[in-house]
Amino acid sequence: MQISSDVLSHGGRQLVVTHDSAATATPMTFSLFLPPQAEHGKVPLVTYLSGLTCTHANVTDKGEYRRSCAERGLAFLAPDTSPRGDGVADAEGWDIGLGAGFYVDATEAPWSANYRMWSYVTEELPTLLAGEFPMLDRGRQAISGHSMGGHGALTVALRHPGRFRSVSAFAPIVAPSQVPWGEKAFFHYLGADREAWRQHDAVALIERGGRLPALKVDVGGADPFLERELRPGLLEQACAAAGQPLELAVQQGYDHSYHFVSTYMAAHLDWHASRLKI
Template sequence: MQSVEKHRSHGGTLEVFDHESAVTGTTMRFAVFLPREAEKADVPCLWYLSGLTCNWSNVMEKGGVLKAAAARGCAIIAPDTSPRGEGVPDDEAYDLGQGAGFYLTATQEPWSQHFQMDRYITEELQALVTESFPIAKDRQGIFGHSMGGHGAISLHLKHPELYRTCSAFAPITAPSQCPWGQKAFTAYLGSDNASWAQYDSAILALKQPSEAEILIDQGLDDPFLSEQLLHGIFEDACQTSGQAYALRRQAGYDHSYYFISTFMDDHLRHHMEGLTA
C-alpha cells in the first residue's frame, strides 16, 4: 500500500491508500478512518459502499460519518465504486463503466477483465485491511447509498458471517427490475437474466434471509424513488421470507448527501448495537 493522503479528524485518522489489485488488474484507491481507540485495541469496522459516479471521498467529506464513527469508536472503510484508469473500459454514460461497478463479477467483454468489485471487496481488500489495521474481524458491518446500498444489502445477504450488520440509504433494492440495474446487468452479465438473481437484493432476501435487521432510510422527495429504487418489491420479499427490516420513509428528503448526513448517526447506532450485542 502507498499512502496518498492523511488527515486528523475528530481525534482519529483518515488515510487514503493506493494498492495494486490482482483481482481488478488495476491500481485501486480506498480510504480508512481509524478512531482514537484503534491506537490501543482492535475496533469494530463498517464498510461503506458509494453510489454511481462516487468514490471514497463522498461519504468522508459530506456524509457526517467521521464524527459519528469517532463518537462510537468505529473504523470506516470506503472502497472505490469501480476499477479506474487507462486501459479500463468505460462508457460515456454515468451509469455504466468507471464509477459504476455495481459490486458484481462481470462475465462479459470488455468488462470481465477488470470489473470484479464484489470479489475485490469481500476477498482481496478484506484481507488487506484486516491484516494491516487494528480491526476486529468478527465485528464488521456494511452500509451504502443508492448503487452502494444495493451492494451493501446484497453482499450482506451473501456473506452474513462476514458483515453481521447492514443498512442503506436510498438503495436500489430490485436491480433486475429497474432501468439502472437492467442496463448494468445486461452489459456486465449478459442478456440471460438467470445470472442476475445472485446480485438482486429482493431475490436474495426472499431466498436466503439473514438474521440481522436491515435498516433503510428513504427520502420521499427522491427523484429516483418510483422508477429506480423499487422498495415495494424488496418489502414483499422480506415479508414473505421473514427477513427483518426497518424501512423509514423520510418526508421532504431527496437522494443527496444532505439526506445521508442527516441520518448517519442513526445508522452508526444501528450497526454498533448489532456488533456489540
C-alpha cells in the same frame, strides 16, 4: 500499499490508501477512518459502499461520519466504486463504466478485463485490511451503502452470512434485475442470462432464502428515483413474506443526495454500534 493522505480528525486518523489490485488489475483507492480507540485495541469496522458516479471521496468529504465514529469507536471503510486508469473500459453516460461497477464480477467483454468489484470488495480488500490494519476487529463488522452501494451492501451481506452483524442502506437499489439502472448494467456486465442477474438482486436473494441478522433502510420521500429505480416496496414485500426483520423509513422531503445521507448517517452508525456491542 501507499498511504497518500493521513490527517487527524476528531482524535482519529483519516487515511486515503492506494494499492495495486489483483482483482481489477488496476490501482485502487479507499479511505479508512481509524477512531482514537484504535490506538489502544481492536475496533469494529463499518464498510460503506458508494453509489453511481462516486469515488471513495464523496462519503469521505460529505458523509459526516467521523464525529460519530470517534465517539463510538468505529472504523469506517469506503472503497471506490469501479476500477479506473488507462485502458479501463468506459461508456457514454454515468450509469455504466467508470464509477458504476455495480459490485459484480463482469463476465462480458470488454468489462470482464477489469470490472471485478465483487471479488475486490468481498475477498481482496478484506484480506488486505487484515494484513495491514490488525486493529480492525473482523469478528465485529457491519456494512452500509447508498443507492448502487446500498444494492452492494445488501447483496454482499446476503451472500456472506455470518460476516456482518448488521446491514443498513440509504436509498438502495433493492431489485436491480427489475429496474432500468440494474437491467442496463447487468446486461453489459453479466450478459443476457437473467438467472445470473438474480445472484446480485437483494429481493431475489431474500425470496430464495437469504437472511440478514438486522436490516435498516432509509429512503427520501422526495427522491426522484424512488418509484422507478429504487422501489423499496419490493424489499418490504419480500421481507414480510420471508419473515426477515426490516426497519424501513421514508424520510419525507429528502432527496437522493448526500444532504440526505449525511442527515441520517449518525442514526445509522448508532444503530450499527448497538449491534456491534460498543
